[in-house]
Structure formats: C-alpha cells, structure tokens
Amino acid sequence: MIRALVGALIIGLTAPALGIYLVQRRLSLIGDGIGHVALTGVGVGLLLQQSPVLTAVIVSVVGAIGVELVRERGRTSGDLALALLFYGGIAGGVVLVGLSDSNSGNLVQYLFGSLITTTRADVIVIAILGVAVLVAMLALRPALFAVCNDEEYAKVSGLPVRTLNLLLAVTTAVTVTIAMRTVGLLLVSALMVVPVAAAQQVTRGFRTTMAVAMLIGVVAAAAGVTVSGEVDTPPGATIVILAIAVFLAITVGSTVWRVLRQRMNLDGNHQHAEPSDVVLQAGAR
Template sequence: MDLLTAEFFQRALIGGALIAVTAPLMGLFLVLRRLAMIGDTLSHVSIAGVALGFLLGVYPIAVGLLFAIIAAFGIEKLRRTYRTYAELSIAIIMSGGIALASIFFTLGISYNLNVNSYLFGSIYTLNSVDLLVIAIVTVVVLAIVLLHRKELFLLSFDEDAAAVNGLPVRYFNILISILTALVISAAIKIVGALLVSALLTVPAACSLALSRSFRQAIAIVVIIGEAAVLAGLWIAGIWNLAPGGTVVLLLIAILVLSLTVRRRLTRV
C-alpha cells in the first residue's frame, strides 16, 4: 500500500490510465484500415524530435509531437502518390525518422541517457507538465472521435464507399494520422517509442477476437488497455520491473487468452 501513496506512482497511474484510453482506441482504427505499422513509424520519427529537443534545450515531447505531425502529413502524401503500394509511405517515413534520430544522437552524445527514457519508457518520471500534455491529448482525441464517430466508422471499414458517399476521405485520413501522432507523442514517455506500437495494436487484436460489433470492439479495446496498463504498472512497481515491458507482456498474455476464448466459443 505504500506504493499507492507515493506521488511518483500516483502520477504514473494517472498518465497510464489516460493513455490507455486513447492509444488502444486509435489503434483500433489503424488496424481496421490495415495501417497497424504506422505506430512504429510515427514513434521513430517522434524520437528524432525528442533527440532534437534535448539538443536545443526545448521540451522534448513538444518537438517530438511536431515531428510526428509532419510525418503524418508525409505519410498521407506518399500514400496518395503510391496508391497501389501504400505501405511504401510507412517504410520511407520510418527510414527518414531513424536516420534523423541517429544524426541527432551523434550531435549530442551527452543527452543520450535522457533519450533512453523515451526509447524504453520512463513512466515513473512523469511530471506535472507531462500529465497536462497527456490530459490535453486525451480530451482532444476523445472529443474528435465522438464528434466524427460515424465518419470514422465508415472510413475504417470501406474507404471507397466513404468516398462515394461524399465523405472527405483525404481530410479524415489526415485527421486520423494527426490524432495518432498526438497519442504516440504523449505515450512514448510511458511505454517508450520501441513499445508504443504494442499499446496501439495488441488491444485492438484482442478486441477484434472477442467483439461481435464495432461498438463492442470500442468498449473492449479500452477495457483491455486500461486493465493491462494499470495491472502492468502495479506488477512492475511491486517486483521492480520495467513498466513498459511489463505492460506489453501483459497485453500479449491477454491476447493469447482472448484467442483461446474465441477458439472455445467457436466450437460451442
């Protein structure tokens, strides 16, 4: 119980609970649109921005967010250019992000230790500014998703049908990419850039295995995200484990359980 009274752990729980809503939710839209790897791409680009932020002495998450938003526009531009080979956009932007990060790393060796916390996550070091950023991102993402839930539903399942019905597909594609960039930039200090993709995709995989409707999928993906993050933080705190890695392994365990349950239900 002493752990729950610790201020750093309370901040970790708050930050984790907030990001556990938005990351799995955006991940569900990405998985349905077959863009699951966009999380890895934007997280690598965000790390380049974080590294530049340390180099310039600017708030790292803000610079990482700026880089991720620029990358989101770049991905959409390349997706339109290479319509038949849309996955090229993800590979190209990811390569550019890794290249920039490596250059910024070599320009400022002294801040590499700080950047490591963004690579692997450092949720126990969240401060008031970090929590404020995460809270703002959560409010913005949830508000936009609720406002455009019908459009996002149609776009996620059939982009061509959405275009035929007069939906501004280009606008909503960019909107989803920007929202994803916001979530990833806010989440990298919690689970780390190398693991943030799991928080986007694994709850979505669990939800798709268990749900029978889109509404159920949304509810399940958020419940699984919250359960994994909060339980993972608790286990990591008690056993002195890496929080990000613990959360991801717990998510994978939930996925295995979900697939097992689905298999048994289909046999009934």
C-alpha cells in the same frame, strides 16, 4: 507513482480508441513508423534544449501528414517512401541526440518509456492531448468508420474524406508522442493494436470491439504500472506483455468455448445427425 498511473491510464484508454481505425485500415504498423519519426523530434528538442515532447509532436505530425499524402497517391513506391521516412527518422534521432549534451541513457527513456521521471507538466500535456484525441475518436466514430470501411463509398456520400484521413494521421502522431513517456516509442504501436486484436476475438460489431479494446487497454495499463512497481520491471514493457497475455487468454478461451459448444450441439442433435460413413459413401459416388 500517482502521476505514472494517471499517464498510463490515459494512454491505455486513448491508444486502442485510435488504434481500432488503424487496424480496420490494415495500417497496424503505422504507429511504429510514426514512433521512429518522433525520435528525430526528440533529438531536435534535446539539441535545442526545448521540451522534447513538444518538438516530437511537431516533427511526428509533419511525418504523419507526409505518410498520409504518400498513401493517398497509392503508388507502389509508397512502400519504399515509408521505409526511407522511418529509418531516416530513427537515424536522425540517434544522431541528433548524440550531438546534444545529454547522455545515451536519455535516449533509452524515450525508446522504452520512463514513467517515473514523468513530470507534473508532462502529465498535464498527456491529459489534455489524450482527452482531445479520445473525444475526436468517439464523437466522429460513424464518419471515421465509414471512411476506414469503404473510402470510395464515403467519398460518394460527400464526406470530407481527405480531412478525416489527415485527422487520423495527426491524432496518430499525437498519441504516439504522448505515449512515448509511458510505453516508449518502440512499444507504443502495441498499445494501439494488441487490445483491438484481443477484443475482436470475441466481438461481433465495431462499437463493441472499440469498447472492449479500450477496457483491455485501461486494465493492462493499470495492472502494468502496479506490477512494475511491485517487482521493479520497466512499466512500458510490462504493460505490453500484460496486454499480449490478455490477447492469448481471450484467444485460447474463445477457441475452447467454440469447440465445447460445437460438441454440445453435436451431442444434442445426435439422433438427427447422419452417420459419418454414410456421408462419406455418398460423397464418393
């Protein structure tokens, strides 16, 4: 249980810190695609009887670099290339897992996460890689922000744009792989994107959006693990549903707040406001 919680908290903090750059670039679904590719890595690991986490990291890093190189070319066929890579990844994973001796229940563990079977060694790997990703995302924030916000300007500023893009690709792959034990390959993208989407409903700047998104990620992860322990639901899906609930609550709350404030402003300025029928007549003339 403690191991499960530690793993979930690290992912809850790391995934949104990386995801904000993907959202800013309008690559929200890239994590999902890399997750598909990682499944082939899991299949390779099970077939060779190696650690599936290790082989998944290697295969998804290779896949992510491939995706980045396709994106950099900016060809329209890039879309199709991505589709081939993603579906090839998931089909390859299913076939390889089928070829190995492990049963299909094993596959579900990776697709939807399985915190309870997380070993001590897994948690150590998750902690080391998670902290590395987190430090990179926080320390390089100005440079990564510049690249994601305006790539051409970043190039003219002499920033190592290509290296930074590859760094983002590699850290995405690493985050997907370490999150696969917690939320699973099919849901990992949600933890990268949903907290950011929720935070930006109420924030004005990039730095505050990042901080609020990380907070939402950690709270959803902690609450998700606790709730799933109490009512015996799968932890990964529970974490994601809680994150979406936070998104809905913030969206509804901020909309209501905006409407209320407008009403109050209108009431306050009532004397000065022009009656609406006069405005309509003036417009019609």
